[in-house]
Amino acid sequence: GAVVSQHPSRVICKSGTSVKIECRSLDFQATTMFWYRQFPKQSLMLMATSNEGSKATYEQGVEKDKFLINHASLTLSTLTVTSAHPEDSSFYICSARDRGPALAGAGETQYFGPGTRLLVL
């Protein structure tokens, strides 16, 4: 259980184009999904928190018009990198928090997708 998928796993695009990344929780409902960015040999940097049916909350320094997040259902969140530039090249990872019984602590765990490697030429 607790499987999160991401699509695509790898994308190469030209500068100026937009790229959409999908994050799905396959076997559970996720009230909250998170988007992270990771540079080589570095830790994960939280970009935004996404709640189903409401606007995402962006971390300081993350451009919300650049990184559009939509959380249309309890199992799907999308990140769109608009007008991508080479500096946007990175490893993007999503996670989903299980809305399982609070008593079991299940709602406290984030499960991560396999990540998307974006290369902007």
Added chain:
Amino acid sequence: AQKVTQAQTEISVVEKEDVTLDCVYETRDTTYYLFWYKQPPSGELVFLIRRNSFDEQNEISGRYSWNFQKSTSSFNFTITASQVVDSAVYFCALAYSGSARQLTFGSGTQLTVLP
């Protein structure tokens, strides 16, 4: 403010050796959760363990064990009889009891197990 410190940037051991990965955290919350994740070369983060702040019992799962000590704000991870497949980056993380349960990650420890 929350902070997670993994002082060991890289560790190399020879197969079958035991290895301990250190994690020290800072938080003002009385209710919080600690996690360990494994990130193999493929990139996907694999959940290993969650521990809440009220449960200081140590846990063992196969070759893995965790030592949680609130007195020293540490949540260390030991791999017994390490194997080559254990080679990965290991992240310690902290979630406070806020509504979003956002994670604060440590910088990670690259573990290399040599055959």
